[in-house]
Amino acid sequence: MSTANLTSMNLGTTINGFRNILIKRILSPYARYKEFLQESQWWSEQQLAEYQIEQLQTTVKNAYVSVPYYRGALDIYDIRPENICSLSDIVNLPILEKEYVRRYHGEMVSRAQIFPVLYKCHTSGTTGKPLTLYRDLRNVGFEQAILARQWQWAGLGGKDRYATLKGEVTSPTRIAQRQYWEFSKAENKLIMSSYHLSAKTMDHYLAALRKYKILGIEGYPSSVYALARFLLERDQQLPMKAILTTSETLTQKQKSAIEKAFACRVFDYYGMAERVAAIHTCEHGRYHLVPEYSLVEFIKTDRLGDGCFEVVGTSLNNRAMPLIRYRVGDIVKPGNEQCPCGRAYPVIKSIIGRRDDYIVTPSGKLVGRLDHIFKGVQHLLEAQLYQPDRERVVLRIVADKDYRRKDGQEILEKLQQRLGEEMLLEIENVASIPRNGRGKFKAVVSNVNGFAA
Numbered sequence: 511m512s513t514a515n516l517t518s519m520n521l522g523t524t525i526n527g528f529r530n531i532l533i534k535r536i537l538s539p540y541a542r543y544k545e546f547l548q549e550s551q552w553w554s555e556q557q558l559a560e561y562q563i564e565q566l567q568t569t570v571k572n573a574y575v576s577v578p579y580y581r582g583a584l585d586i587y588d589i590r591p592e593n594i595c596s597l598s599d600i601v602n603l604p605i606l607e608k609e610y611v612r613r614y615h616g617e618m619v620s621r622a623q624i625f626p627v628l629y630k631c632h633t634s635g636t637t638g639k640p641l642t643l644y645r646d647l648r649n650v651g652f653e654q655a656i657l658a659r660q661w662q663w664a665g666l667g668g669k670d671r672y673a674t675l676k677g678e679v680t681s682p683t684r685i686a687q688r689q690y691w692e693f694s695k696a697e698n699k700l701i702m703s704s705y706h707l708s709a710k711t712m713d714h715y716l717a718a719l720r721k722y723k724i725l726g727i728e729g730y731p732s733s734v735y736a737l738a739r740f741l742l743e744r745d746q747q748l749p750m751k752a753i754l755t756t757s758e759t760l761t762q763k764q765k766s767a768i769e770k771a772f773a774c775r776v777f778d779y780y781g782m783a784e785r786v787a788a789i790h791t792c793e794h795g796r797y798h799l800v801p802e803y804s805l806v807e808f809i810k811t812d813r814l815g816d817g818c819f820e821v822v823g824t825s826l827n828n829r830a831m832p833l834i835r836y837r838v839g840d841i842v843k844p845g846n847e848q849c850p851c852g853r854a855y856p857v858i859k860s861i862i863g864r865r866d867d868y869i870v871t872p873s874g875k876l877v878g879r880l881d882h883i884f885k886g887v888q889h890l891l892e893a894q895l896y897q898p899d900r901e902r903v904v905l906r907i908v909a910d911k912d913y914r915r916k917d918g919q920e921i922l923e924k925l926q927q928r929l930g931e932e933m934l935l936e937i938e939n940v941a942s943i944p945r946n947g948r949g950k951f952k953a954v955v956s957n958v959n960g961f962a963a
Contacts, residue, residue, distance in 0.1 A: 527696030533629070538651030540658075547659050550802050555854040558801045563597050565826035566805055570594050570603075573832045576622035579614050580834065600805065605822060606836045611641055619644055623830045633783040643783055649828035653785060656803055660790045664752040664777040666726045673700040673719060675707075675729030675737075676757065677950065688714050693722060700724055704733040705945070712740040719748060727772070728754040732892075732951035735764040738771035739891075749773040756780065758950055759863040763884065780861050786823030786836045789858050792851040797858035803827070807835070808844055814876060817843050818862055841868070863954070870958040872900045872932050880954065883924040889913035893921070894943045897956040902934045906943055 534540060550561070571591040573580035584590070589602055611618060619625070628644040645653075658668070666672065673691075678701050680692050690711060691702040700722050702715060715737060719727075727734055727750060734753060741748060750772040755764075760778045768776050778797070780789035788800040799806055804826050808819035821838040845857035868876040884893060892908040905925065907918055918937045925935055945951055 523692040523701065524695045527694035527699065531696055533647075534650055534654045538647040538654065540651040540654045543652050543655035544658055547655050547802065551659070551853055551855075553854065558854060559597060562801060562805050562826065563594075566597065566600065566824065567591065567594050569824065569826055569829075569832050570834065572620070572622070572829050573834060576620040577618060577832065578621070579610075579617040580832070582617075597805065600807070600824065600835060603835050606833060608641065608837065608839065611833070611836075615642065619831050620829055628830050631783050641783070643785075644831040645785065645828050646830040649785060649825070649830065652803070652827045656788060656790075656800060660754070660777065660779050661726075663790065663792050664726070664754055664775070665793075666752050666754075669698065670725045670751065671698045671700070671723060672726040672728060673702050673722070673724045675702045675704050675727055675733045677704060677730075679703055679705060690714060691718050702729075704730055707733055707736050709740070712737065716741070716748060725751045726753065728756070730950055731755045731758045731760040731764045731768075731778070734768055738764075738768045741771040742767060747771060747773050752777055754779065759861060759953065761953075778861075780840075782838060782840075784823075784825075784833055784836055784838065785828060786825045786833050787821055787838060787840075789842070789861060792849060792853065792855075794849055794851045796845075796849045796851070797861065798849065798851075798853065798855035799858055801855060808842070809837075814841065817859075819844060869895065869897055869903060869929060869933075869954065869956060870900060871929060877928055880925070880928060883921055883928065887917055887920055889917050892943050892951075894952065895925075895954045896938075897954070897958055900958050901932075902936070903929065905935065905937045906940050907937060908940060908943060 550558070553561070570580075570584075574584055574591050575581075583604055587602065587604060593599065593602070619628075623644075623646060625644075628646060629650050631643050631645065633641040633643070661667075680690060680701070680703050684690070684692065685703075685706060688711070690706045691700055693700050700718065702718070707715065734755060748771065752774050753768055753772055753776045755768075755776055755778045760776070765776050765778075775795070777791040779791060780797075781787070786804050787806050788803040789797050790800055792798055805824040807822040807824075809822050810819050814820065818841050821840045821842055822835055823838055824834045824836065825832055841862040843859040843862060845859040847857055849855070849857055869880065870876060880895060884890065889910045889912045890907060891910055894906040896904040896906055898904065903925070905918065905921060907913075909917075922935050922937065926933075929935070943951065
């Protein structure tokens, strides 16, 4: 492939990068929100609560006036916007299920918005059909400002060159030439495909990171971990300023390996396409709920133990398609300690994952956070727990050349201790574990709905 063709492809990526900057950073109120967030992060708990109730009242009022779905829903529950006087009043509103958004999609977009200028996005569809969502420029700018502050907490500046290793794809022509990335000069970003990582391609990825003098990587934990493991197996390091992980549950094993391989800290952050909750990592390594972003409720059910709660979120800055009391489908473990960073943001002990990241026992008990069963076990490249029904769990294993049967049995014994004798466990050796449509890895795949009645 000629240099001219490669340059042309990078040029196309750069042009698209300029478009992203134009929309996300120039046309949107990004600069104003970036300045606002520098100040608001040091507000007191009372100041943050006052901001939230003000934004919540505005959100509910706008939704009632201009969103047909909410006009109908609030009328049914005999609620008016003026009834929302405190944050606790939100419990009087109905919880919004994902299926409702899908069913009443056309009625959930604000009639006060100019439809052609709305920013369209999609969910990944990991728990069903993807949702199409709409955002206004206000929401786009706020999102960019929130992410910029997370980068600042991680020690990365706006001019630092970085790489992404998520669900992006590159052209078949480049892949045929072993070019698994494209560089956006506009965004100072190396866009790398997470779909083509393998033992045969790792050297190409690492060579590109060195060539472009990358100082940080933002990616799926499983993808960055694969690179880290490749480096460590060869007693190598590739120092960075920071690694940011997102979109998958980060395990302690992954975090330790990534930090060792890249000689820097990992800053994990949480969000979703629906933009109703954000959890970021501060300079002291603690997860924080971001209160300016949304109003989040932690819902407890009898089937969730060990201090775990389900996330229900309300967007405070999207007038185009507001989601109020939206059930995200994710589980977290809140904390109550004060963080040395000095912010009044709530601390989150851990992000457990999605509802379908749980194994459901025959008695209906939900068992999550099972990554510790792999602790100390050698010779596994990847592993996944698959639950086809309530009585059975299959341990899918991608093994290295030194794997022995006893390695798998050791995992099954630990798993049996957590799940009980009532479940049938088995091992399936596989060549690879498939990712979803956006290249995400799932540690648990369950066909059982643990939240069914």
